[in-house]
Amino acid sequence: MNGPLVKFLLRNPSVMVFMGILALFVVVVTIASEASGYGLISTSFVKTLGKTLCFCLVAIAMDLVWGYCGILSLGHFAFFGLGGYMIGMWLMYARTEIIVERAAAGAELPPTAQEISDAIGNQIFGVVGGSDFPAIWAFADLFWAQAALIVLVPGLLALVFGWLAFRSRVTGVYLSILTQAMTLALALYLFQNDSGLRGNNGLSGLQNLPGLEKVSQDSISLWFFWASAGALALGYLIVKLIVESKLGNVIRGIRDDESRVRFLGYNVEAYKLFVFVLTAIIAAIAGALYYPQAGIINPAELAPIASIYLAVWVAIGGRGRIYGAVIGAAFVSLLSSWFTGGQAPNIPLGFYTVKWVDWWLILLGLSFVFVTLYAPQGMGALIDKLSRKGRAS
């Protein structure tokens, strides 16, 4: 039954190398975590690592759509954010429901279902001056329905957007601008109080799993870390299977010479749409795993700059090689949180003190320019070189 997969892994040893490194990383972090008792790694840092794995997953999606198919989407963080909102709605609803029911349990007169619903609405929407549930919260009490929406809502948005854009043969920088406009429009919409998703407050308290108040964050952080690692492994495998298939050849062909592929009889738009929607779904799943670890999601997460960062990670890591995307996302996002988190020592120059919180973005921008101009293969090229040398000797 596993025959084809085993054969695939034997033909692509890099997948097994990646899985091995990831597994080792998971084991080390698990042992060193607070939950195991050693406490070498703080729970908040476990969360940071788990979030980094989610970034790696969305970077893989970005690499598939940009590095392999040549579509420079600068809007994939919108799908990431939407995935977070979808799971966030259930987390927030289910937890508020438990709190409200517990509070009502002491009352002499048992509250009606309507009263409970109103109380939950008050809890959630009081902050934006409302209490009625918007229609989009219809399934918020059903985990499986909301879990399906993680895939369906971003997938449908990508399908409609992609269909309109690709059908009109919008390509290159124009498509990039269009995707920026999409994520900006979505962010601006979500900022409104009557968007139904609590405006600029966003959804919060997502780190608390409903019904599991007794379980410490030490353990929950580890669960999400494992889930993120599993999703990353699965995403890596699926994307690798795709790029090594004949479809991988076709989309690389589209990247290099779109019209030639068309004259071979391939419907280029259908392929682009397939890749765009698939990567939007992967991004959404990454987002759904990310935001429970972050604890909060608000519309600023969907700002156009977030999607640009995503492209920067993939560019620095090296496009067109999946591990490049993983390396880029992990390296740059961890470095970014180190520099902006205030841990990086300031450099006093006497006349001026370099504060990394301010200068990190400039450093990142310069390295992006450097990579684009002088090392278009990114950091992944180093690994390519090392592995080739290893094979030669």
Add this chain to the structure above:
Amino acid sequence: MSGMLLEVNGISVSFDGFKAINNLSFNIGPAELRAIIGPNGAGKTTFMDIVTGKTRPDAGDVIWGDKNISLLKKSESDIARLGIGRKFQKPTVFEDQSVRDNLTMALKNKRGPFDVLFYKSNGPDNEKVESIAGEIGLADHLEQRAGDLSHGQKQWLEIGMLLAQDPQLLLVDEPAAGMTGPERDQTVRLLREMAKTRAVVVVEHDMEFIRNLGCKVTVLHEGSVLAEGSIDHVTENKNVIDVYLGR
């Protein structure tokens, strides 16, 4: 007209007032080898663009095959799937991929994203790829990156991709451009071989090359047909001498 593979009826197209094609009509039968010549701007490439769906004409019609399908409403990929292959002036192969992958991508198979995603290489397809590679002299280069081939080899690879596509009509834009003497002879042989089982239309500047093809020649000038016939017939035509050969 029946029995024709491609009928072009009175097509015209202009770009910003410039008439690239002006009431052009002509027909191509099945298994016919045809050369099209004409000075720069005569409309040779625009004609190919129209037949392959890249450009829409302002007037006229293009009818394809036994079922008399109009090509004007079809997309490029639909037209390619109907059986019209096109070779570009510059060799356009997928340089980042191996010769084998280039040929496999062109093979006449289902073209939907899911068909392609779950495609498994199989015996008959591999045999076909290998036999085509033999025909185009690349049998020993199957696993080589297409970008590492010589210019002439790339031209052949592209012709091989068209063979794999197995079109009924093949439009070939300047196949001999940039080729060495022996490579040209090989290309002539290949084109004549292909024209035995399908229609081949060759656009070419090089008179010697066309003479070697030994086929009917259509001379285009300012977007319409100036003369048609054997190479000797058209080279003796006074109009042709004036606008093209006389220079």
